[in-house]
Amino acid sequence: xxxxxxxxxxTDPVLMVLPLDDHMAHRGDGVFEALKYVNGRLYNLxxxxxxxxxxxxxxxxxxxxxxEELVNLAVATVRAGGQRDGVLRIFLSRGPGGFSxxxxxxxxxxxxLVATALPTPFMAGHPEGARIGASAVxxxxxxxxxxxxxxxxPNVLMKMEARERGLDFxxxxxxxxxxxxxxxxNVGLVSxxxxxxxxxxxxxxxxxTMRRVMALAExxxxxxLPGGTAFADIDRGDLLNAREILLVGTTINVVAAVExxxxxxxxxxxxxxxxxxxxxxxxxxAANTALHTVAIA
Numbered sequence: 001x002x003x004x005x006x007x008x009x010x011t012d013p014v015l016m017v018l019p020l021d022d023h024m025a026h027r028g029d030g031v032f033e034a035l036k037y038v039n040g041r042l043y044n045l046x047x048x049x050x051x052x053x054x055x056x057x058x059x060x061x062x063x064x065x066x067x068e069e070l071v072n073l074a075v076a077t078v079r080a081g082g083q084r085d086g087v088l089r090i091f092l093s094r095g096p097g098g099f100s101x102x103x104x105x106x107x108x109x110x111x112x113l114v115a116t117a118l119p120t121p122f123m124a125g126h127p128e129g130a131r132i133g134a135s136a137v138x139x140x141x142x143x144x145x146x147x148x149x150x151x152x153x154p155n156v157l158m159k160m161e162a163r164e165r166g167l168d169f170x171x172x173x174x175x176x177x178x179x180x181x182x183x184x185x186n187v188g189l190v191s192x193x194x195x196x197x198x199x200x201x202x203x204x205x206x207x208x209t210m211r212r213v214m215a216l217a218e219x220x221x222x223x224x225l226p227g228g229t230a231f232a233d234i235d236r237g238d239l240l241n242a243r244e245i246l247l248v249g250t251t252i253n254v255v256a257a258v259e260x261x262x263x264x265x266x267x268x269x270x271x272x273x274x275x276x277x278x279x280x281x282x283x284x285x286a287a288n289t290a291l292h293t294v295a296i297a
Contacts, residue, residue: 002113005096006063009080016114023106024093028151031055032091034250035208036118036285040084040296042074043285047208048090055148056092061109063092071293073113078295081115087251089114091150122252123278126168129258129270132182132246134236135161135170141179148205158183169247169257178203179234185249186210187257189234189242190273195227196246199234209248209281216280217273225273236261244271247280253285254278 001016002009010016010277024030033048037223049067056063063070070090078088087280090292091112121131137157154172162170163185171187172180181204188198188210196217198210214229239245245265254277256270284291 001115002073002111004111005013006268009077011080011082018093018110018112019096019105021099022093022096022110023098023103024091024150026099027101027102028149028153029059030091030093030150030167031059031061031148032089032150033148034087034089036085036087036250037078037295038085038118038285040078040294042078042088042295044208044212044291045071045293046291047211048232051206051208052090052092056109058147059094059149060093060103061094064108064111070111073111073134075231075293075295077113077115083115083117085118085297087116087118089116093150098293122168122255123270127270129256130168131166131259132169132245132247132257133165133167133261134161135172137161137170137172139172139174141174145180145203146201155183170256171247172260173236174203176233177235179239182247182249185252185255187248188245188246188248189239189277190225190244190271191227191238192241192243193227194225194243195232196225196229196273197232197234198229200231201231207248209250209253211237212284213248213254213277213281215248216277216284219280220273220276224276239265242266244273246277247275253281 033052035048036043094103094105095110135158136156140176158170169182171182179199186207217229239260247255256274258265259269
């Protein structure tokens, strides 16, 4: 873990802390990113840093280091961990200074970076696919839904809800009945006319993995995905009639949902678009050097 409070990296878990009066701790007043590194290479770091910058600007947070220094700190933190595969989380907080809601208590924002183990992708442990359902948790609304901020109470409740219902994931719907996102996943579908559709970035967080998957889908043969990709309003009926439902995210990669609200998706098995996009994303993560930042040679 790196902390800008002491401007150093530690590998001692006892020291991986932040002050209780940091507004990120007691108000959720901060933003974050999580990205994987595989074989010593940080994957798609610049896309994550761009989104971090956008989230920070929305909360009027200015990082205490430059963009170049942040990249160097990311590399140093991963290197100090000594593992070639993992997840790097970058937290930009309002900083310590008091316990009220006022951000003006805090002299400056603080930066924390944490390198942790890389979890096994969902489909590796569940090759039969995922069972999903509609969430009863109200989604984040408006601009707050588009900021990757540290107030994740709705997301926590969605994870609890899925466990309680015996599901793998639940997915949200807005006040108009349109699909938003999962607890930590973007959700899309392959329509009957062969289009890969995701909710627009005005309804859900603009996922970095979702963007890569859409780019890779555009390279698929037209015979496999004749309609290409698009953002669209998606309702429950669209999910029930989908050829495939996909969940995508940094740690899960691509997941095939084979059941929605107790009903099978198509034939109830992972489909061809899932298989091809999963394969291509794995290759992209492993071999797309244009998206790699070397941390461990």
